[in-house]
Each structure stands twice: as C-alpha cells, then as structure tokens.
Amino acid sequence: MDMEHLERNLSKSDSFAYIPLEYEREKASNSYLMSVVALIAALPLPIINLIATLVFYFSNRKSTYFVRWHCTQALLSQLSLLPVNSIGFWWTVSIILSSETITSNYIAYLITLIILNVVEFIATIYSAIQTRKGYHIHWWFYGDLTNLICKA
Amino acid sequence: MIKILLQLTLMVVLFLACWLGLRQINWVKIFHIEEIKTSTEERLGEIFWEMFSSGEYVLKDSTVVDPIDSIITHVCEHNSINKSKIRLHIIRNGEINAFTLPDNHLVVYTGLIKACDNETQLTGVICHEFAHMEKHHIMRRLRNEIGLSVLTSITSGGHGGQATRKALKVLTSTAYDRKMEIEADLTAVDFLIRSEIDPEAYANLMLKLSDNSSNLPDQVYWVSTHPDSKERAKKITDYIKGKEIIKSRILNEETWIKLKEHIEN
Numbered sequence: 001m002d003m004e005h006l007e008r009n010l011s012k013s014d015s016f017a018y019i020p021l022e023y024e025r026e027k028a029s030n031s032y033l034m035s036v037v038a039l040i041a042a043l044p045l046p047i048i049n050l051i052a053t054l055v056f057y058f059s060n061r062k063s064t065y066f067v068r069w070h071c072t073q074a075l076l077s078q079l080s081l082l083p084v085n086s087i088g089f090w091w092t093v094s095i096i097l098s099s100e101t102i103t104s105n106y107i108a109y110l111i112t113l114i115i116l117n118v119v120e121f122i123a124t125i126y127s128a129i130q131t132r133k134g135y136h137i138h139w140w141f142y143g144d145l146t147n148l149i150c151k152a
Numbered sequence: 153m154i155k156i157l158l159q160l161t162l163m164v165v166l167f168l169a170c171w172l173g174l175r176q177i178n179w180v181k182i183f184h185i186e187e188i189k190t191s192t193e194e195r196l197g198e199i200f201w202e203m204f205s206s207g208e209y210v211l212k213d214s215t216v217v218d219p220i221d222s223i224i225t226h227v228c229e230h231n232s233i234n235k236s237k238i239r240l241h242i243i244r245n246g247e248i249n250a251f252t253l254p255d256n257h258l259v260v261y262t263g264l265i266k267a268c269d270n271e272t273q274l275t276g277v278i279c280h281e282f283a284h285m286e287k288h289h290i291m292r293r294l295r296n297e298i299g300l301s302v303l304t305s306i307t308s309g310g311h312g313g314q315a316t317r318k319a320l321k322v323l324t325s326t327a328y329d330r331k332m333e334i335e336a337d338l339t340a341v342d343f344l345i346r347s348e349i350d351p352e353a354y355a356n357l358m359l360k361l362s363d364n365s366s367n368l369p370d371q372v373y374w375v376s377t378h379p380d381s382k383e384r385a386k387k388i389t390d391y392i393k394g395k396e397i398i399k400s401r402i403l404n405e406e407t408w409i410k411l412k413e414h415i416e417n
Contacts, residue, residue, distance in 0.1 A: 084167070096295060102185050108174035112167065141159035148156065 016136035017152055020066040027063060028070035029132035031056050032124045035078050046085030050078045065152045070131055073139060073146040077120060080142075088113045193291055195307040197255025200320050201241075203313070204253070209244040211262070215414045216242050219403050220260060223275050226402045227282065230347040238285075248361065251324050252281045254290050259324075262415045268357060271403045276344060276354025283339035289332045290323065297322050330380070337384055341391055348398040355385040 020028065037052040057071045088110060094100045127137040137143075180186065211217065221240060228235035237256045245261040252258055258281055268274040284290060294303055298319045306316050327333055344351040362381035403411075 080163075098292070102180065104177065104179040105175055107179035107183065108171055108177070111174050111179075112171040115170065116167065141156065141163060144156050144159065148153070 016069075017065060020064070020134055024064050024066045025132050025134050027060060027067045029128045031060070031067070031071040031074040032128035032131065035074055035124055036121065046082055046089050050075075050082050053078045065150075066136075069146055069150045070127075070137075072150040073142050074124070074127075076142050076145055076149075077124070077139065081117065081120060084113060084116065189291075192303070192307055193254045196291075196294070196303065197239075197253055197257050199306060199316060200253045200323065201239075201257050203316055203320055204259070204324065205241070211242040211244055213414065215410060216262070216265075219271075219407050219411045220265075220274075220278075222407075223271065223278060223402050224258075227275065227279060227343055227347045227349075231282075231343050233282065233286065238282075249324075250277050250281055252284050252290055253320075253323055254294070256285050258282075258285075265411065265415050267361065269360075270353065271401065271408050272350050272353035273357040275347070275349050275402065276340060276351065276357060279340035279343040279347075279354070280336050282343060283336035284328065284332070287332070287335055287339060289328055289336065293328055293332070294319060294323070296329075333384065334387065337388055338391055341388055345392070345395060345397055347402075348400045349402070350397060350399040351388060351392050355388040358382075358385040358388075 031053065034052040034056040035049050037049065053071075053075045057075045060067050060071050063071075091100075091106060091109065095102055095106065123139065127139070130137050217240065220242060224238055224240060225235055227233070228238070239255070239257045241257060241259045242265075243259055243261050246263040246266075247261050248263045248267045249261045250259060250264050258278070260278070264277060265274060268277075298315070302315050302319070306319065328336065340354065341351040344354065358381040362385075
C-alpha cells in the first residue's frame with residue numbers, strides 16, 4: 001500500500017523537480033488562496049488581490065522551490081488581471097461620478113472582464129486544491145513565464 | 153521566450169476578440185438601461201415634488217401661469233426642447249428662487265418674478281434651469297452629493313423621509329458645483345440667443361441681485377446660493393461678445409404688467 005502510494009505520487013509529480021512535503025503543499029496552496037482574499041472580503045478594488053498575493057510572495061521568497069514557483073505563478077496571474085480590472089473599475093466610477101453614460105461598449109467590456117475573472121477564479125481554486133494534494137499545476141502561459149523567472 | 157510571447161499575443165487577441173464581438177450586441181436595449189434611468193428619475197421627481205408641494209402654496213391662476221408657460225413654449229420651440237416633458241410650478245413665496253427637481257419639474261417662486269424688471273430677465277433664469285435639465289445636472293448632482301445607494305433606497309421607499317428631505321434641501325437651497333453652473337449659464341445664453349432674447353438682461357439680473365444682496369440677505373436667495381454672481385455675469389458678457397443677437401419680446405407689455413400686478417397683490 002505504501003509503495004503504491006509512493007509510486008503514484010512520483011508519477012503525478014513528474015512535471016516538478018521533486019515531491020513536495022506537506023508544509024510546502026500547504027504554503028503553495030495558500031498562495032492561490034491569497035488571490036481570492038478580496039473576493040472573500042467583498043472588496044471591489046482590483047489592487048487588493050494583487051497586494052495580498054505580493055505580500056505572500058515576498059514573505060516566501062526564501063522558501064523552497066515548490067512554494068516559490070507557485071507563489072510566482074499566482075502573482076503573475078494577478079499582475080495580468082490588474083490592468084484589465086482597473087480599467088473596468090475606473091470606467092464604472094466615471095459613469096457614476098461624471099457625465100459618462102452606460103453604453104453597449106461598457107457592458108461588453110464588463111462581460112468580458114467577468115468571464116476572464118471567473119475563468120481565473122476557477123483555475124485558482126482548482127490549483128489551490130490540486131497543489132494542496134501535492135500535484136504540480138502548470139498554467140498555460142503563466143507556467144512557462146514562471147519557469148523563466150523562478151529558478152530552483 | 154518566443155513561445156511565451158506568442159502565448160501572450162494570443163491571450164490579448166482572445167480578450168479583444170471577445171470584447172469586440174460582444175460590442176456588436178445592443179446591451180443597452182437588452183438590459184432596458186434607458187427605461188430604468190428614466191423610471192428612476194420619474195419616481196424621484198414624483199417623490200420630491202410630493203414632499204415639496206405639501207408645504208407650499210402652488211399657484212394655478214392662469215394670469216400667472218399662462219405667461220410663464222408662454223415663455224417656456226417659446227424657448228422650447230426655438231431650441232428643439234420637448235415642451236411636454238417640462239412640469240411648471242409657480243410657488244407663492246417671497247424668496248427670489250427657482251430650481252429644478254428630477255423629471256423636469258421647474259419650480260419658480262413669485263419672489264423671483266417680482267424681482268425681475270422685465271420678462272427677459274425671467275426668461276434668462278428659466279433658460280438657466282432648462283440648461284441644468286438638458287445637461288442632466290440634477291441626477292448627476294444627486295448621485296455625487298447624496299450617493300447612488302441612498303437614491304436607490306429613496307425610490308424603493310426604504311430610507312424613509314429623512315434622506316428624501318436632505319436630498320430635497322440640496323436641490324432647492326444650494327447651487328450646483330462651479331463647473332456645472334458655468335455650463336448652465338453658457339448653455340442658457342445659447343438658448344436665449346436662439347430664442348431671440350437679449351442674454352445681457354440675464355447678466356444684468358445677476359448683477360442687480362448681487363448688488364442688493366447685502367441689504368436684503370434673506371430675500372435674495374437665488375443669488376446667495378449661487379455665489380460668484382458678478383464673475384458669472386462677466387463670463388456671460390464676455391461669451392456674448394461678437395455674437396449676433398436679435399432682441400425681441402415673448403410677452404407684450406400689458407401681459408407682463410398684469411403678471412407683476414397679480415404677483416404684488
């Protein structure tokens with residue numbers, strides 16, 4: 001039973017350099033959960049997610065490769081969301097506070113933004129769960145970028 | 153590296169394609185945005201007018217209402233403004249004041265009519281209030297000063313009388329911000345010019361009332377709530393320089409005199 005379990009773990013962690021320990025899996029999983037902090041706190045500001053992920057990244061800069069890798073991937077995904085979310089946020093504020101009106105262009109942008117954020121949210125939650133189990137989740141584009149930035 | 157750049161490009165293209173594709177749909181029609189905005193303003197106008205008029209004496213005498221209505225009709229016809237949407241209310245009150253409420257309620261106090269030397273000055277004030285309506289200053293101001301959530305709760309009846317009274321006080325007794333007031337003044341001048349009414353009379357009214365305000369602080373309300381009247385009068389005078397102005401009348405002398413006499417009595 002133990003051998004089977006070890007073999008299964010080895011095959012699932014093939015894409016990563018080593019098998020992460022329990023505390024590493026927990027920390028790596030938390031890096032993804034940081035990015036949903038703002039949602040949990042019901043805050044509309046797009047920068048809160050990024051700040052939370054950034055703080056977690058800096059606090060784990062000297063941690064193990066598995067933790068650093070996933071912190072970097074989580075941070076990069078938040079960084080890319082920031083400009084698009086910020087545009088949506090300030091566009092909404094300008095509609096509320098100035099003479100800007102709600103147009104089909106604005107609504108189309110909001111829908112696109114929502115789709116993007118929902119996809120990112122699902123990917124984040126999935127990654128948090130899988131990373132906690134010790135699986136290495138390599139996102140399209142972000143994973144390759146993280147490989148470039150984060151070295152063992 | 154090239155692979156990453158290609159992936160990044162593809163992501164951006166996908167995002168833009170999604171946005172541009174969705175833009176082709178008329179979301180404003182699907183979500184009935186215009187209807188919602190109109191019905192919110194209508195509801196607010198109804199609530200505010202009901203609250204305001206309950207404590208005031210509304211004049212329905214045709215000797216007073218008809219001349220003002222003629223002025224409004226003339227201005228609307230010459231400026232392609234839909235006259236049927238304007239709801240005129242003349243209030244018997246010595247204060248020199250006029251203001252607009254949501255849903256195009258125009259309130260004019262008899263004190264203002266009394267203070268005007270001629271119909272041209274009164275037309276100027278009416279055009280100023282029209283400008284606030286046409287530029288949608290009223291709802292913008294309410295959103296800025298009262299807040300969207302409070303406005304929504306007023307329309308749904310959730311906030312009670314206090315918030316409504318506060319909002320009403322804002323609309324009836326304070327000026328819009330400086331930028332909106334200047335915009336309203338210059339738009340009013342355009343309305344007056346198109347109506348073939350002398351806009352200088354409007355500037356003169358402001359100067360007259362600001363000169364008198366030190367002696368009659370309680371009565372010259374419209375000016376005291378619209379600061380920098382001298383500066384605004386100067387802006388109007390500068391704006392009309394070089395413009396071709398046709399000076400005509402809307403009401404004949406007899407009608408104006410009858411109106412003033414009726415107000416005085």
